[in-house]
Amino acid sequence: MPDGRGQTERQQAFAMQADCAISLRILATTDMHMKVLPYNYYTDQPCDSGGLARTASLIARRRAEVANSLLLDNGDFLQGTPMGDFAATAMTGKPRSLHPAIAAMNAMGYDAAALGNHDFNFGLSFLRQVTARAGFPFLAANLHVLRGPGFRSHVILRRHVTDGQGRQVPLAIGIIGFVPPQTAEWDRDLSGQMRCADILETARNLVPEIRAEGAQIVIALAHSGIGGLSPHARMENAATALAAVPGIDAVIAGHTHEVFPGRDIPAAPGIDPVAGTLAGKPAVMPGFGGSHLGIIDLDLRPDIADDWQVANFRVRTEAVAAGLPNDADVARPVMGAHRETLRRLRRRVGRSMTPLSSYFALIGDDPGLRLVNMAQRWHVRQRLKNTQWASMPVLSASAPFRSGGRGGPQHYTDVPAGALSLRNLADLYFFPNRICAIRLTGAQLAGWLERSASLFGHVQPGDTDQKLIDPAFPCYNFDVVDGVTWQIDLSQPARFSPDGTLIGPEARRVHELRWQGRPVQPHDNFVLATNSYRLASCGLFSPLVSGNEVALKGDELTRDVLRHYVRRRRRIAIEAAPHWSFKPMPGTSVLFVTGPGGMSHLDQVAARHGARIEYAGEDCRGFARLRLFL
Structure with a gap:
């Protein structure tokens, strides 16, 4: 047991550090559905909305505004446009091939990503092949692969960030990912290869472990919609109930292609679409296909336990404007796949x-x-x-x-x-x-x-x-x-x-x-x-x-x-x-x-x-x- 003098010293140290806040910006995408370029393959014309290459330009601007940031994706990146379909065909039997979506995401410098249910549409082995070339981890805490390699449940990003005084401070950021528990059932080809557990039960078990491993804050990447606050077994849209799990500091939601905070999700118990909170925690859902970028700004302050607490936050979704240019570094590695897609579609x-x-x-x-x-x-x-x-x-x-x-x-x-x-x-x-x-x-x-x-x-x-x-x-x-x-x-x-x-x-x-x-x-x-x-x-x-x-x-x-x-x-x-x-x-x-x-x-x-x-x-x-x- 620490003596009284040690406790007093810790309190004094805490008081001295109270002005040493860290500001951390979380930038989030979700449900990109292979819309890498702002192009409508069905009309064979460029389009005004979304696209990962255009979103990358907005991300670059918002990164440049702050000293510390993370870039996270919340799943369903692999399926949704003909480019994704043709890439799946072209990569069959070519284990060293680099998928165009991964090429783009690597160029953008993602820190971590969750898997979504549609990422399994081309099969488990193909998903393994695609994600193996990623420069960042893919997470699925409630997914259990029965045979062969699976996916990580979480990652702790150990970074040195800049505090309010301009000093470098170590920060351990836990990221945990979840897929809808019905994912294996939605495709019978998967039901014999993997199982998906309940999101909330998994979170209650794993979040304390992530904290025990040294994570000072925990962000949940939930490929799950914004449902009710009251939990029930195997919730598909569990983001609100997940936010209420102790130890989670912020939630990135997805899956239902809605925008939060915004008019898509009305106020309800545990849901504040004005403040951008779920169960009182900062949360965001940035649409789909690159329609929006999710932005959560966290103000972190040290506590007595040498930990960090969220002292304040600001949440918003920002529409990806039609006038934004494509980021050349993101567009360049996918142009070959884009041109081949057009050739076949015609x-x-x-x-x-x-x-x-x-x-x-x-x-x-x-x-x-x-x-x-x-x-x-x-x-x-x-x-x-x-x-x-x-x-x-x-x-x-x-x-x-x-x-x-x-x-x-x-x-x-x-x-x-x-x-x-x-x-x-x-x-x-x-x-x-x-x-x-x-x-x-x-x-x-x-x-x-x-x-x-x-x-x-x-x-x-x-x-x-x-x-x-x-x-x-x-x-x-x-x-x-x-x-x-x-x-x-x-x-x-x-x-x-x-x-x-x-x-x-x-x-x-x-x-x-x-x-x-x-x-x-x-x-x-x-x-x-x-x-x-x-x-x-x-x-x-x-x-x-x-x-x-x-x-x-x-x-x-x-x-x-x-x-x-x-x-x-x-x-x-x-x-x-x-x-x-x-x-x-x-x-x-x-x-x-x-x-x-x-x-x-x-x-x-x-x-x-x-x-x-x-x-x-x-x-x-x-x-x-x-x-x-x-």
């Missing part, structure tokens, strides 16, 4: 007699989505020939991936009639999912569509200008099933929440469900073509997948099948008749938004659906607001 594969746009996907008009479903049905029928499933009706389900939302008013598919190139097909389907098929009963099919129909708000008959879409419901869960027709009754409340929780047990929105003109009976049997993400048995559709017979386990990538189908058909004509419609509600109107590019398609869409749709102005984000009369 290859012609067929011709469409129909414009393929997703501007009106959420009101039942999406010819591109129908083309994906046509290709999936064709592939599954071919694979099921001479099997026990050969005589069973084949349906196909897919969702509109590019339909605005957080991606903004340009985030839509818009392919004119005429020649189809590989870039057009990449626009229609850009996730590396594999085609699967399961057996469904008629009752389960109706339940599948009920889950999709929960995207819509509850509409009161006779009221006008009601909100059509629930903004909390992601459009990638809005499955449209090809091969049947149905109506959606918006006067009924949603049956399910976005995470699949049953919230309206008596609600039934799906009516007039028919196959080949006859009503679908509960005991009917179908084969449903879907994808490996749906088959992962988690999320909105999981109760309808688990336990059902699998007719086809994912054997080919959906986008490869789409390419084969178009090349085989050569000329594509999409049937105009819609799969589904809203049940008429006289005297009732709803509002929804779409990209301004959709205005050139408005009259044709209204005519195909026999609907009255009118322009109602532009919203603050640049979306076109439309009024639909039900």
Whole structure:
């Protein structure tokens, strides 16, 4: 036990050091999704938003303002643009190859990064190959690889930083990373290779160990959204509850592509979008694709235990302005991959007699989505020939991936009639999912569509200008099933929440469900073509997948099948008749938004659906607001 004199000396020393503060700036990116250059590969044009090379210019400016800084990334860097897809193909069998994203990140001098769920999309061995060439550690504390090398849980960066008096002071910074606990389940190829533990349980166990190893502050890189403060097992969006874990000083969130602090995340218990805090700790989520840079400034002061405490902080997200130049040192090492990507994407594969746009996907008009479903049905029928499933009706389900939302008013598919190139097909389907098929009963099919129909708000008959879409419901869960027709009754409340929780047990929105003109009976049997993400048995559709017979386990990538189908058909004509419609509600109107590019398609869409749709102005984000009369 220290004597009283020693304690007094420590207190005096602390008082003398109290003005020796350290200012540390944390710069954070997240969910870059292979947007290394500000280029839209789907339109084959430079774009005004984001890109890692442009973000690097902003990072350089903000680094230059301070004496001490860290640069961290929060995962999902590897997948998301055709450059990432082609890099994965080009690097196969070439273990010494340097991935373009790693080349760019090495040039920027990242200090550490977390892994995200989409970083595993090309397989565990490929991820190992890619990260082995990084000049910084990749972290995933709650990930356990069953065979072979895994990834570090945390790192302690031992740095000499400059204090307020201009002196060099040692500082040990602990960085810990987390992936969503569902990561292994979202891709069945991974479920036999790795396990993911609960984020909060892992943090409670490891953070004290990191402190015991000498970390004086701890920063959590959580590839996880901002959810509730109250913890529960296997939280996907656990950033708020994670911030409440003792010993964590700051949190970088991600995964949901939102901006925090900002208007995307409203105030709630433990969430302060003005101060930029989660559970009272500084926290940031900087959008996606290089849309924003997260900045946390920490003022650290020494305490009696020769440790450092966060005495003050400032948090902000800064939009990456369109006028920023590309950082030449970042852009240069990726230009070869960029040019090769463009060369491949410009290859012609067929011709469409129909414009393929997703501007009106959420009101039942999406010819591109129908083309994906046509290709999936064709592939599954071919694979099921001479099997026990050969005589069973084949349906196909897919969702509109590019339909605005957080991606903004340009985030839509818009392919004119005429020649189809590989870039057009990449626009229609850009996730590396594999085609699967399961057996469904008629009752389960109706339940599948009920889950999709929960995207819509509850509409009161006779009221006008009601909100059509629930903004909390992601459009990638809005499955449209090809091969049947149905109506959606918006006067009924949603049956399910976005995470699949049953919230309206008596609600039934799906009516007039028919196959080949006859009503679908509960005991009917179908084969449903879907994808490996749906088959992962988690999320909105999981109760309808688990336990059902699998007719086809994912054997080919959906986008490869789409390419084969178009090349085989050569000329594509999409049937105009819609799969589904809203049940008429006289005297009732709803509002929804779409990209301004959709205005050139408005009259044709209204005519195909026999609907009255009118322009109602532009919203603050640049979306076109439309009024639909039900």
